[in-house]
Amino acid sequence: MVKDSPKVSLDALIPREAFEVEDQQAQTSAYNIDKIPINNLRQNDFFYPFLRKPDFQRETNEWDAQRICDFIESFLDGDLIPAIILWRSNSGYFFVIDGSHRLSALIAWLNDDYGDGKISNKFYDGYITNEQKNAAIAARKLIKDRIGSYEDYNKLLMQGRDAIDTKTRGRIINLGSLGIQVQWVGGNASKAANSFFLINQKAAPISPTEMRLLKARKKANGVASRAIMRSGNGHKYWSDFSQEKQKKIEELAQEIHQIIFEPKLENPIKTTDVPLVGNISTFQKNELILEFVNIVNDIEAEKELDLEDDSTGDKTIKFLINCRKIARRINSNHPSSLGLHPLIYFYTRDGRYRVGSFYGAVSLILHLEKTKSYDKFIKCRKNFELLIWQHDDIVPQIVSKSSVVKARAKVKDFYLAIIEKLTQDVEKKNIVKDIIVEGNFGSIKTKPKVNPTDNQNKTFSRETKAATFIRDALPKVIRCKICGGYLHSNSISIDHKIRKEDGGLGKLDNAQLTHPYCNTTFKN
Template identity: 40%
Template sequence: MAESVVLDAMIKRDDFAITSTAPSSGEPIKTLSIETLSSSGMLVPLLRKPDFQRETNHWSPAQVVSFLESFLDNELIPSIILWRSTQFVFVIDGGHRLSALRAWIDDDYGDGPNSIGYYSNEINNAQKRIANKARALVELKIGKYSLLRDALIKPENHPEQRVVRARNMATRSLSLQWVEGDADKAETSFFKINTQGTPLDDAEETLLRNRNRSIAIAARSIIRAATGHKYWSKFLDDNRTKIEASAKKLHSLFFNPEINQPIKTLDLPLGGTRSPIQSLDMLMNLISLTNAEQGTIRRPLSEFPEDPDGSETVKVLETCSRVAARLTGTGPGSLGLHPAVYFYTERGRHLPDLLLGFLLLCRNKLQSNDPAFFRKFTENREKIENFLIENKAIITQALQIVRSKNRVEKVSDLFNYLIQSYAEGKNPTDNEIIAVIAPNSVSKILSITQGADGERFSDDAKSAIFIRQALKNAMKCPICHGYLDPAKSGSYDHVVRVQDGGKGGDSNGQITHPYCNTAMKN
């Protein structure tokens, strides 16, 4: 997926359903000039996006530049569609267009003053990098907004194309259309418009239509670590505090540190990229899975209640945290799974199905009150991890054959099969693993070896080389001999237990998995 510029801070969000009738007095404006969109413009304080609308982050730097060039060269631009409540003017269609103009005016492509305040000064490196890329491309192809303003005043100091564009900018305006009616009419118009042209994808439309349910609020709180627009701002104070604390913890657990390609560290995030575009669907599935009843795979969206005060969202996040704490973290039950071993391909690509599948298995064992499972896993962990590392390519290819809606369950079956097989003294084979994931598909699995595309190493090849060599020298737990991820799940353990006279000097210490320290050793 192309890297996208984060423009979400350019237009604020609000709930347009609070006031259900639009004002009838006054003739609405028909056009919008660029000066109206400056920070000093009178319309900007009134301008809002519906709070359920997807984030304004679907344009690449090239698309931002292309739109600005179209605006400055007097090319055709579709009308902006607005709806007016008694308090605000809501953008029904055209949010990216208006945001791109505001970003150019304020020189804020996701890393400027508006964005810093919007995201509570927590802007990740990927967002900063893409913002700088967009800024550099705009300056190369067009120039800063301030530069074009100067070209109006001192045309003799600028090239002819810039002067022409500056004059077009001064006289150009965007055509406006207005939705008439109440908030329900405005929402219906939004969905009609946004399922045509460049439509919402299935995950986005699902989230927006279920925006008041606890699952959607929880997913949105996690993806931005409780920064950006606070969809829970109207909840009770105590619930708001709990939601933000849980969201920040889960965000850190799944998305820290940031991932870069090619991979040059084994300190990888469990959940892969933190991009809202790519990760919201995974989070919705993760929450649905961890909050499901025993005997089911996922909890249907319809069973997540609408949440007027935040209490249901708090419950959803707490349940998700309890299950996730078995995978990573420093809690006593944490298995401290190493992401590179369990949740990434041999070429360093994150596979959400691997993460969700292991979560499903843990959830099932917790619900069935089967603590022996975790001990059984730990006793055979070294063999399981060696098998995963050696057969990751086969596992990945087998999963590609399986229908997407069944992959999580198949991954759960895979991990369970490996654990049970090694516990029984068996050594699983390649064919057996393929049969577990995709029955009757052994002949369909393609060759593991993939030919190089050229003389230079691709990012995937570089990542594969690094992971292969780094795992050879990675830390292992001295108790179970499985791989350690000390940045997330290291536990300091007395080699000689305190109750046996062991002291706290460094010579009597070792780093282990939290579960190995608390459950296996004791």
């Protein structure tokens, strides 16, 4: 199976801006240009700083390096380029109604910023993910090798006409004479917004998750999701709130993002200290975070639009506090943390990520929270983790019978069924068999263990390498001295075997490694 090329994030290159007041009219056409000269897209030009995307515009991250390179090359060679559609506000901003990827590709080339340059660093306050950096590096190399950088053309121009080959000379001439054709939308901001949605749905359909986020851009779940995705950086969908609330949102979002996505995961897996969310696409991460916010705050996707807009930021902060509480509980250094080991709960034996297992675990935590039954889980945790790892083929079967989000309740019930039988002292070897026979989860079955990474190639695949490491490393992972569950580097506490209250000293022979919750709550 051919894997999709990494998408390049050009989102920072054209900032977002609200359309301001709904009845604002477009500036008169007498002021509008019919072509954008290429140099107008440089950072120090008078035109570029006034380019804007509507605040409901989806992220500009759908093109891979090859497509960006193809477009720039087409422009340099004078090929026909579709016109950009703009709307000009009374404030003088040029809003891109259609063509943000085309404009951004040229801006990236002119300013040497494919998601990791000066413009992007400023936009993201210096926080750029490894995934984004690697995609930028790959794009820059491809473009430089195939067509050359903008700086390369400037240097060739300084060498004089005779030193330039015919093809390159033609491209330099085009750089001085060509531009991007522009069409203009008239009318007020409402008409411009309607034009945007109409054009984007027809030309390049917006994905369901993107549409949900766009429609929820002023609602607490939408703002909270955007904040977590970008660790409180990037475009501030919360900029209308007070400075105090903006700061609070950013602090909460940064902590949640760190808990969920740190430490960084490299492929193939060569460490057991993997993050809660593994290497899935940006689109999948966006969907996962939105669903996480919704699940934690008891919002059904079908009722998202019924939420009122959050005009003060109070609801957004409440949603983020709830998300932080659950994120901390799953795996963190907070005293409440159960320290669920991601490798056991969220990954396959060959290192692939299981989104359905993540939703199921979140639902389990919410149930344990509601019923105050954490101690019941702790008492059987060691055997619980053994069973879900041994029978890691069951959850995918449950998820396959429904949408991955809706299946979370069934996954939670499967986990609870295991906990209940362990509490009743049912023999471990019979627990999953009994659950299958009871028939509460449909036609699921235990399957013979077949190594999915077996192949006839002489070279080891990435999955085989990961599976080999996990197979040999997992038995060596340290376990909690209280519950016997696996310990993860993000969630370790040093416990007094004999409590300080009982006279225990801070000596080495009185110290043991535990989960934070086992130390601070269960033990006491």
